[in-house]
Amino acid sequence: MSSLSIIVPAGGVGSRFSSEEKKQFYQLGGKPILYYTLLRLKNVDSLELIIGAAEEDFSRIEEIVEEVGIKNYILSPSGRERQDTVYNALLRASGDYVLIHDAARPFLSKIILDRCMENYVDYPGMICGVRVKDTAKLINDDRIEQTIDRKRLILVHTPQIFNRKILLKCMSEIVSRGVHITDEAMALEYFGYEVGFVESEWYNLKITTKDDLHIADYILNNFDMLAGV
Template sequence: MAGAHGIWAVIPAAGSGKRFGGEVPKQYLEIAGRPLIAHALDALLAHPAVEGAVVAIAANDERWPGWTSRCGKLLLRCTGGAERADSVLAALRALPAAVAGDDLVLVHDAARPNLRQDDIARLIAAASQHPDGALLAAPVRDTLKRADAHACVLATAPRDGLWRALTPQAFRRAALTSALERARVDGVVVTDEAMAMERMGAKPMLVEGREDNLKVTTPADLALATYLLSL
């Protein structure tokens, strides 16, 4: 079963968190005495199938704690880029040589602290079997409205077949690297790894994940994540 061994994780963490606001990049905001990125890393590295992780940080990041291991597993760092895809690509290139081209790599948001072990297990199982990889996602349950420039409703959009992409997303190292390189050459800013793969003709599998695997983007998200991690 190709890709079922040698699984590493990649965490793009070079962003400044402009949408959140404040001086501290959101990945370093603390919940329960630990920064968001520590919760995200520990959730990944606690899974027995994950061997290590690479974090892509900004060149001028003075807040990086200098971790070289967590959960008894190797933790590497590299310099990320201006866009998410640049950071993921840098981290893929920084993976140990022992990580083969057909080995799975999990890409996870640094600001998703509430990742559960059963979601990781089901994602790895699906991606190991599916040639195009897989991603955690959640079906859209709310009614969707399309708006004009003045925030007035133009129409109600059908939600059938629509999912919200979550992370981790799991793809084989070589295929994801090629897809991200192609997007860069084409001048396309991809907002997640699955989008890069889709541009190459891939059809990744959607694995329904927990709704509480939220990404901290606003102060309200931080409050909710704090509550969820206290349960």
Template sequence: MRAVALIPAAGMGKRMGAGMNKQYLLLDGRPILAHTLAVFQEASFVDDIYVVIPEAEIAFCREQVVGKYGFAKVRDVIAGGSERQHSVLNGIRALNGYREDDVVIIHDGVRPFIPTKILKHSIEVASQWDGALVAVPAKDTIKTVEAGVVTGTPPRENIWLAQTPQSFRHGIISAAHEIAAAEGFLGTDDASLVERMGRQVHVVMGDYRNIKITTPEDMLLAETFLKK
């Protein structure tokens, strides 16, 4: 079994309010994306890495991130799509030569704090079941709201906050994305596409520090994590 990481980083970062896409903002002197890729580069159990970014940034990413920081496991930099789901599908379609039981690890390019042990556990679970979703229990009470009015309070013990990586065997995640594309279905994450096939996605306990850096406040938090 091989483990291949698919890193979508095609977001425009509008909430960050910066002059460049968020994945290239510097965190401790290196782009956020470089911090993320370093986790997978250094993980001995990850064989290959594919990065998915806006087409106009491919040359820049190859030169200023992949080449500059020596990410030798990166096999290709692939053009993304208009939505994250489209970008992931482009990446999956580029995974030629992999077997159906090889594990595909889908991880946000702006989540640089994924612990290696959680990454490894995610791969192990995905190799045995239909999928592995890294998530953490909700700390706050959740409300459902319609037209500004509270309609319900789901039991907090049943609410988990999804993170990445989300890992699946190649055959399963490929089928899930192709079916969704054929039916025009746009899900909220990759696991939702596997769930709608009737497959069971198992939860892997995540880490509250495994944040997705999307706002200036997230950058401040990330800098604090690095100092610690």
């Protein structure tokens, strides 16, 4: 049976969040956002949970991890960009596969997780996302260039799961070539590897700006109903 490591990149400064507090530590329902993210991952069968973060935040993260009740974890220093943080953590991972989940995506449900876990060994990479419902258009500055077939578009969420050796090889090349990626699936796509897709749910929200907090409060207060708990 394949083994799994979990990576949570939590080194972001949240430039779009417009707060002196890093968004992963912002209080939601009396707890840091990172608390709920780790809580959703607590019962995943894994070898270790690796959190990539600024070293100045290590002691704070240790307090959150201990409150959640996760025992087997590793703190990994963050890098300049998210991809550097993930790469640093990936070097410390020991599982055959790695599950990567955003620190500021605190509403991962068992439903979504089960979909991702069901067939991930069938692909070098597996991601989840939601299908685009609105009409989608390609723009150039303030002009419309064309309408895109929305049936072929998804909005990408995490978790994303990868064969560790393949992702490490791709990420090593990405780093050495100075290529910028916004998610780890791009590293595999860059080198032509197949990436699978399963459905996520709208409530698997990534908190990016303070406007998202209004939706996050609703999801938090209704999570059991939304996630079918």
